[in-house]
Amino acid sequence: xxxxxxxxxxxxxxxxxxxxxxxxxxxxxxxxxxxxxxxxxxxxxxxxxxxxxxxxxxxxxxxxxxxxxxxxxxxxxxxxxxxxxxxxxxxxxxxxxxxxxxxxxxxxxxxxxxxxxxxxxxxxxxxxxxxxxxxxxxxxxxxxxxxxxxxxxxxxxxxxxxxxxxxxxxxxxxxxxxxxxxxxxxxxxxxxxxxxxxxxxxxxxxxxxxxxxxxxxxxxxxxxxxxxxxxxxxxxx
Amino acid sequence: xxxxxxxxxxxxxxxxxxxxxxxxxxxxxxxxxxxxxxxxxxxxxxxxxxxxxxxxxxxxxxxxxxxxxxxxxxxxxxxxxxxxxxxxxxxxxxxxxxxxxxxxxxxxxxxxxxxxxxxxxxxxxxxxxxxxxxxxxxxxxxxxxxxxxxxxxxxxxxxxxxxxxxxxxxxxxxxxxxxxxxxxxxxxxxxxxxxxxxxxxxxxxxxxxxxxxxxxxxxxxxxxxxxxxxxxxxxxxxxxxxxxxxxxxxxxxxxxxxxxxxxxxxxxxxxxxxx
Numbered sequence: 001x002x003x004x005x006x007x008x009x010x011x012x013x014x015x016x017x018x019x020x021x022x023x024x025x026x027x028x029x030x031x032x033x034x035x036x037x038x039x040x041x042x043x044x045x046x047x048x049x050x051x052x053x054x055x056x057x058x059x060x061x062x063x064x065x066x067x068x069x070x071x072x073x074x075x076x077x078x079x080x081x082x083x084x085x086x087x088x089x090x091x092x093x094x095x096x097x098x099x100x101x102x103x104x105x106x107x108x109x110x111x112x113x114x115x116x117x118x119x120x121x122x123x124x125x126x127x128x129x130x131x132x133x134x135x136x137x138x139x140x141x142x143x144x145x146x147x148x149x150x151x152x153x154x155x156x157x158x159x160x161x162x163x164x165x166x167x168x169x170x171x172x173x174x175x176x177x178x179x180x181x182x183x184x185x186x187x188x189x190x191x192x193x194x195x196x197x198x199x200x201x202x203x204x205x206x207x208x209x210x211x212x213x214x215x216x217x218x219x220x221x222x223x224x225x226x227x228x229x230x231x232x233x234x235x236x237x
Numbered sequence: 238x239x240x241x242x243x244x245x246x247x248x249x250x251x252x253x254x255x256x257x258x259x260x261x262x263x264x265x266x267x268x269x270x271x272x273x274x275x276x277x278x279x280x281x282x283x284x285x286x287x288x289x290x291x292x293x294x295x296x297x298x299x300x301x302x303x304x305x306x307x308x309x310x311x312x313x314x315x316x317x318x319x320x321x322x323x324x325x326x327x328x329x330x331x332x333x334x335x336x337x338x339x340x341x342x343x344x345x346x347x348x349x350x351x352x353x354x355x356x357x358x359x360x361x362x363x364x365x366x367x368x369x370x371x372x373x374x375x376x377x378x379x380x381x382x383x384x385x386x387x388x389x390x391x392x393x394x395x396x397x398x399x400x401x402x403x404x405x406x407x408x409x410x411x412x413x414x415x416x417x418x419x420x421x422x423x424x425x426x427x428x429x430x431x432x433x434x435x436x437x438x439x440x441x442x443x444x445x446x447x448x449x450x451x452x453x454x455x456x457x458x459x460x461x462x463x464x465x466x467x468x469x470x471x472x473x474x475x476x477x478x479x480x481x482x483x484x485x486x487x488x489x490x491x492x493x494x495x496x497x498x499x500x501x502x503x504x505x506x507x508x509x510x511x512x
Contacts, residue, residue: 047264055264061271068492069485070454072465077481084478170347177349181458188352195359202360209348209356216347 004203007194015194015204022190023211029107029176029186034169036112041119048120049127059120066117072178074114079106079182107179115172122164127153129160159230166223170216177212187211282486285479294471298483301467302491308453308463311385313446316392323397328404338397345394350452353391358383358459384456392449399441403434436507443499447492454488464488 010016047059066074083101090097130153138148180189191208195201242248255261285291326338345353361368361377368374376382407430415425457466464484472480 047267050260050264052258052260052264054268055260058264058267058271064493065489068489068496070451070465070488072454072457073468073481073484073488076469077485080472080478080481174347174349177351178455180351188349188355191352192355192359200363202356202363205352205356205360209344209352212348212352213344 004200007198007200007203008207015190015198018190018194019187019204019207019211022185022187023215025104025185026173026176026187027215029104029111029179029184030169030173032104033108033111033115033172033176036108037115037119037172038165040112040116042123044116044120045123045127048124063117063120066113071110071114071175072181075107075110075178075182078110078113079103082106082109103179103182103184106182107176107184111172111175111179114175115168118168118171119165122161122168123157125164126157126160130156162223162227162230166219166227169223170219173215173219174212278482278486281479282482288479290471290475290477290479291483294467294475294480297462297467297471298464298487301462301464302487304461305450305453305456305463305465308384308388308456308461309446309449312388312392312453313449315385315389316396319389319393320396320400323393324400324404327397327401342394342397345391346398350387350391351455351458354384354387354455354459357387380456380459380461384459384461388449388453388456391452392445395445395448396442399438399445400434402441403438404430406437407433436510439499439503439506443496443503446499447495450491450495451488 006013008014008016008019010020044059044062047055048063050056069077079101083099086099086101087097090099134152134156135148138152139145143151176186177188180186180192183189187208191204195204198204323338323341326334327342329335329338357377358380361383365374368377377386411429411433412425415429420429453463454465456463457469460466462470464487468480468484472478
């Protein structure tokens with residue numbers, strides 16, 4: 001037991017700081033992915049909710065692809081695909097250079113693609129929960145289409161979509177672990193290094209799992225606070 | 238068709254042509270992009286169908302595909318068997334059953350499958366002397382068994398939650414009605430409640446199968462040559478990016494086929510519920 005504590009301590013003796021660094025990478029990857037995924041997901045939901053068939057079809061093709069591919073494969077497609085694409089492009093203009101994509105950015109792009117396709121479904125079902133009268137009321141007040149969307153629909157939309165988006169955030173947090181495979185020193189990778197050096201794999205992977213659980217608990221607590229905040233208006237009724 | 242106006246003899250004017258709104262232009266542009274990329278993808282694959290890459294690795298891909306199906310099939314089956322007692326324990330009013338079941342489900346749903354797989358595959362090494370003593374080391378030494386073990390435990394947690402939700406979803410009157418008929422509780426559960434619960438659970442079960450197929454790609458990281466594993470091996474030997482493109486096409490075909498077939502099955506099985 002004391003050995004385990006020494007191994008986990010911070011400083012020269014322990015791996016605490018390495019693990020903490022990994023946690024930071026994991027969390028920052030998830031947080032960096034979130035805004036892109038949400039924005040893209042919202043735009044796709046708008047497209048799916050429009051009355052223009054071609055736009056709906058285009059959005060549905062997107063979600064079919066990125067919900068059907070394994071996340072790991074999407075990650076490899078982005079990581080190697082962009083790398084090869086840029087190398088080919090450089091070759092065309094006469095450079096013969098080796099180019100490596102930053103694994104953090106590749107992870108961000110791949111996770112945003114996956115997250116947005118799931119988030120679009122969450123937003124879409126929230127759109128279905130908003131009565132038509134809300135749009136009509138907005139137009140009747142003389143608000144433009146954009147203003148109606150931003151001031152009337154979006155605040156209600158967020159409230160309706162929040163539970164589903166909260167789940168997607170928890171899934172995103174777990175999916176960041178896949179980026180360790182393309183070499184990003186996240187929690188799983190750092191735990192793996194520590195496990196290999198100290199020959200204590202169960203300890204370190206167990207700690208990694210517990211840290212993921214802790215992150216999930218913190219997120220759930222935060223999400224329920226946000227949810228309560230969005231429901232502040234309901235109390236008066 | 239609406240007839241001409243009897244008093245004036247005028248026909249109804251044709252509907253105005255649909256305007257080219259921003260949305261319509263954007264939709265057509267995006268669809269054109271998808272169609273162009275689709276055609277170039279098909280062209281790329283068709284022009285490579287006789288290439289040495291395909292000739293060399295096609296058999297491997299088929300093997301990998303079968304391995305993926307095996308992993309998913311076996312894990313789902315074991316998971317389904319495990320999920321029933323877990324769901325029952327989770328619903329139990331006895332805290333000694335309910336709490337461990339809750340902890341189990343929370344752990345396996347709250348941590349990444351990758352970390353779970355590593356925990357079991359590499360972590361088993363920590364307990365080598367103990368495992369050797371009870372004769373289980375041979376089991377945990379093989380990546381194949383570790384993957385099946387990890388995936389089964391993982392999907393059992395998810396399936397238990399699906400099952401639990403579905404069982405709670407069955408109205409209480411069903412229990413009461415069965416009790417009024419003099420059925421014992423086990424008979425009520427297996428003959429009255431469970432069939433109705435499984436009906437509700439069909440859709441989430443379908444999602445779970447798809448999640449499992451996608452998740453099984455993780456097995457490739459611990460040296461299993463499933464579809465993803467064969468893909469990575471083919472890429473690392475040939476440095477040919479089409480390795481990943483073939484895999485993407487195959488995975489999409491698997492998942493889409495399964496989704497559609499499952500929809501049909503669900504429609505068929507729930508046709509008595511449609512009004």
